[in-house]
Amino acid sequence: MLTPFRVDTNSLAITGRLNAIGYDVGSKVVVGDALDDLVRVFRTNAGTADLIVCTGGLGPTEDDVTRDALARLLDVPLDVDQEALQGIRARFAARGLEMPAINRRQAMVPQGATVVPNTHGTAPGLLADWGGTRFVLLPGPPREMMPMIERLIETRAIASGHGGLFRRVLKVTGRTESDVDATAQPVYRRWTSDPVPITTTILAVQGEIELHLTATAGTREEGDAALGQAASALKDALGPSLYSTHGEKIEAVVGDLLRLAGWSVAVAESCTGGLLASRLTDVPGSSQYFDRGVVCYSNQAKTDLAGVPPAFIEMHGAVSEPVAVAMAEGIRERAGSTVGIGITGIAGPTGGTDAKPVGTVSIAVLAAAHRKVRTFRFIGGRELVKFQSAQAGLNMLRLLLLERAV
Amino acid sequence: MLTPFRVDTNSLAITGRLNAIGYDVGSKVVVGDALDDLVRVFRTNAGTADLIVCTGGLGPTEDDVTRDALARLLDVPLDVDQEALQGIRARFAARGLEMPAINRRQAMVPQGATVVPNTHGTAPGLLADWGGTRFVLLPGPPREMMPMIERLIETRAIASGHGGLFRRVLKVTGRTESDVDATAQPVYRRWTSDPVPITTTILAVQGEIELHLTATAGTREEGDAALGQAASALKDALGPSLYSTHGEKIEAVVGDLLRLAGWSVAVAESCTGGLLASRLTDVPGSSQYFDRGVVCYSNQAKTDLAGVPPAFIEMHGAVSEPVAVAMAEGIRERAGSTVGIGITGIAGPTGGTDAKPVGTVSIAVLAAAHRKVRTFRFIGGRELVKFQSAQAGLNMLRLLLLERAV
Numbered sequence: 001m002l003t004p005f006r007v008d009t010n011s012l013a014i015t016g017r018l019n020a021i022g023y024d025v026g027s028k029v030v031v032g033d034a035l036d037d038l039v040r041v042f043r044t045n046a047g048t049a050d051l052i053v054c055t056g057g058l059g060p061t062e063d064d065v066t067r068d069a070l071a072r073l074l075d076v077p078l079d080v081d082q083e084a085l086q087g088i089r090a091r092f093a094a095r096g097l098e099m100p101a102i103n104r105r106q107a108m109v110p111q112g113a114t115v116v117p118n119t120h121g122t123a124p125g126l127l128a129d130w131g132g133t134r135f136v137l138l139p140g141p142p143r144e145m146m147p148m149i150e151r152l153i154e155t156r157a158i159a160s161g162h163g164g165l166f167r168r169v170l171k172v173t174g175r176t177e178s179d180v181d182a183t184a185q186p187v188y189r190r191w192t193s194d195p196v197p198i199t200t201t202i203l204a205v206q207g208e209i210e211l212h213l214t215a216t217a218g219t220r221e222e223g224d225a226a227l228g229q230a231a232s233a234l235k236d237a238l239g240p241s242l243y244s245t246h247g248e249k250i251e252a253v254v255g256d257l258l259r260l261a262g263w264s265v266a267v268a269e270s271c272t273g274g275l276l277a278s279r280l281t282d283v284p285g286s287s288q289y290f291d292r293g294v295v296c297y298s299n300q301a302k303t304d305l306a307g308v309p310p311a312f313i314e315m316h317g318a319v320s321e322p323v324a325v326a327m328a329e330g331i332r333e334r335a336g337s338t339v340g341i342g343i344t345g346i347a348g349p350t351g352g353t354d355a356k357p358v359g360t361v362s363i364a365v366l367a368a369a370h371r372k373v374r375t376f377r378f379i380g381g382r383e384l385v386k387f388q389s390a391q392a393g394l395n396m397l398r399l400l401l402l403e404r405a406v
Numbered sequence: 407m408l409t410p411f412r413v414d415t416n417s418l419a420i421t422g423r424l425n426a427i428g429y430d431v432g433s434k435v436v437v438g439d440a441l442d443d444l445v446r447v448f449r450t451n452a453g454t455a456d457l458i459v460c461t462g463g464l465g466p467t468e469d470d471v472t473r474d475a476l477a478r479l480l481d482v483p484l485d486v487d488q489e490a491l492q493g494i495r496a497r498f499a500a501r502g503l504e505m506p507a508i509n510r511r512q513a514m515v516p517q518g519a520t521v522v523p524n525t526h527g528t529a530p531g532l533l534a535d536w537g538g539t540r541f542v543l544l545p546g547p548p549r550e551m552m553p554m555i556e557r558l559i560e561t562r563a564i565a566s567g568h569g570g571l572f573r574r575v576l577k578v579t580g581r582t583e584s585d586v587d588a589t590a591q592p593v594y595r596r597w598t599s600d601p602v603p604i605t606t607t608i609l610a611v612q613g614e615i616e617l618h619l620t621a622t623a624g625t626r627e628e629g630d631a632a633l634g635q636a637a638s639a640l641k642d643a644l645g646p647s648l649y650s651t652h653g654e655k656i657e658a659v660v661g662d663l664l665r666l667a668g669w670s671v672a673v674a675e676s677c678t679g680g681l682l683a684s685r686l687t688d689v690p691g692s693s694q695y696f697d698r699g700v701v702c703y704s705n706q707a708k709t710d711l712a713g714v715p716p717a718f719i720e721m722h723g724a725v726s727e728p729v730a731v732a733m734a735e736g737i738r739e740r741a742g743s744t745v746g747i748g749i750t751g752i753a754g755p756t757g758g759t760d761a762k763p764v765g766t767v768s769i770a771v772l773a774a775a776h777r778k779v780r781t782f783r784f785i786g787g788r789e790l791v792k793f794q795s796a797q798a799g800l801n802m803l804r805l806l807l808l809e810r811a812v
Binding site for chain 1: 407408409410411412413414415418419421422425430431432433434435436437438440443446447450454573575582583584585587588591607608610618620673675678679680681682683684686687688690691692693696697698699700701702703704706707710711740741753754755756783785786787788789790792
């Protein structure tokens with residue numbers, strides 16, 4: 001975290017969670033893997049805060065010094081915790097491996113500190129109180145750390161006496177940031193002076209717009225009620241371009257709509273190269289409505305896998321709405337699914353022409369009595385064009401499902 | 407910077423620039439706009455560093471307290487600097503505006519501090535020495551801050567006696583962090599006392615291991631030469647599990663090997679749901695060696711798209727090495743590609759059994775005279791199992807291409 005390369009996101013996730021239970025985060029510190037530095041940071045910050053959360057440095061190697069720093073601060077020795085050691089051994093055993101001797105380090109606990117079990121990795125966390133401050137030491141990987149924070153909050157090992165900051169993330173697709181702001185601002189500007197005040201921030205993330213709402217309330221119920229009303233008001237103002245009122249991903253929203261409709265979907269992808277299928281199948285239970293997809297990168301593959309006639313590709317060009325429609329029709333028929341999606345475009349960096357520059361993408365979403373066909377010109381590098389294309393395909397499917405339901 | 411929303415990128419840009427002239431960044435601190443907190447951070451960090459760079463809080467409003475914090479630290483009053491005041495007035499005049507009275511604050515300078523002119527905004531920077539540390543106070547916006555840093559380096563107001571820090575990232579797959587460390591440590595531990603010293607940090611990222619090497623050298627050539635030798639030594643020690651010596655992604659490494667061999671690849675994916683195809687096609691120019699893939703999520707799709715006989719799935723179970731092999735054979739034959747890859751597994755969260763728990767994934771990579779078939783037990787949530795499965799498939803393909811070349 002002290003190199004020019006890695007952006008810090010852990011502290012944002014932790015801040016969000018702590019805000020929600022009423023902690024204001026007063027400072028953040030990044031230090032290297034040097035024992036003296038870490039002890040100094042612990043010592044100088046103790047007493048200034050109710051809580052110090054420290055992530056990382058609980059691994060098995062020599063540069064993992066967080067345990068030692070806590071022991072030094074508390075001025076106590078480190079002992080092997082037998083229960084923690086068993087847990088680490090069991091994790092290796094589950095993968096059919098012997099625990100390497102080096103991992104014994106991870107079971108070392110400063111005398112008097114409490115072990116926090118890690119359900120997603122080998123490094124247990126640690127809790128200790130010193131100088132009026134509760135120290136919470138957690139492993140660095142988010143997928144290990146965040147479940148531990150949740151459990152510490154549930155068990156009130158981390159708890160604050162006052163009310164909290166409650167947040168809600170709304171997501172909008174297919175509109176620009178200034179367009180969203182022009183529509184949303186007259187709605188959200190008056191909330192700051194409400195009895196439960198709500199502040200609103202607009203962020204552009206990967207070609208999408210997010211509205212971050214923060215309510216300051218005495219209880220979760222009060223906060224949630226105010227946020228619920230606020231979300232409804234923004235939904236009325238923004239219409240169906242607002243697809244998420246609880247931060248859900250669009251693939252999850254689409255999955256719920258498909259399940260509700262009892263529909264299935266199959267995809268034929270060219271420029272997205274499998275990303276649309278991969279995002280659809282990121283959702284647990286997606287096998288209920290998705291059973292197949294094809295990635296037809298070459299023209300021959302479009303013919304073989306989605307039945308697009310070669311003469312048809314010749315006539316319209318591989319990147320064209322007729323070919324996208326033929327891909328969608330072909331995969332829908334072959335899969336026997338309710339909906340077929342075809343995507344064909346130019347992800348770049350090469351392959352663009354004056355008429356069809358890099359970022360040109362044609363998408364067709366077809367059902368028996370409904371269809372949506374559009375051509376986009378996305379901006380950005382190869383991976384961003386792929387992402388936006390998959391996003392647009394998911395959104396067209398979402399809108400088609402909504403219209404069907406009307 | 408203390409909310410859950412805004413990612414810190416300023417410190418990365420500053421670190422990159424400071425590294426290049428030989429400063430190692432030992433710690434980073436984020437504090438709010440509270441005078442006492444800022445003074446405390448200045449005071450406790452002075453003496454521990456040659457240089458403290460502070461950005462932000464030099465604006466005209468009341469919550470801009472960085473100037474005041476420096477004055478408090480130096481224990482001197484703030485005076486209006488006439489030259490700075492003229493500069494700010496001139497900036498407003500250039501836009502046809504009168505300077506608002508509030509902006510006079512920006513010309514306030516602690517006695518004895520040096521003003522750093524701002525060519526891109528109204529807030530001048532400040533330089534001062536205290537407690538053996540040089541304090542550099544800069545405005546927050548990157549487009550104002552970065553040119554000031556450049557000029558301070560040019561004029562040697564920020565300068566280090568030693569050369570620069572040069573970095574290299576190596577990546578290893580298919581081994582645990584402790585295993586990599588056990589092998590690599592005897593190699594890298596002696597470099598810290600070399601004429602061009604190199605420090606090494608080991609990180610686990612998404613089921614992979616990264617080795618971050620940092621060389622301190624007088625010139626870029628010296629640094630690169632030492633890093634090149636170090637990378638070779640680690641390559642010898644770690645063998646083919648080390649797949650990247652310049653931070654490249656495995657899909658790019660595999661793409662280069664495929665191109666070199668003149669080979670093509672086609673994929674039949676179940677649990678990865680298209681992720682393997684998507685990652686292969688993240689690489690620009692991948693159409694040279696990839697023309698198609700199929701996502702066969704259901705058993706019927708495995709039969710339809712990869713020709714796996716239903717009786718075969720019945721006999722061995724959908725998640726099994728024979729089915730992975732049949733998928734790879736089927737797609738290889740249908741695509742007419744040099745290599746076929748089949749992946750079938752249980753991504754979770756449901757679908758696991760005692761014999762085949764969530765995370766069980768069988769992968770087959772087949773060419774005419776070479777094949778690799780393995781069953782893994784990955785740990786982690788649905789998306790991590792998908793990622794690791796795709797990674798393992800790419801790595802098996804890489805190893806097969808390497809063996810072929812021997």
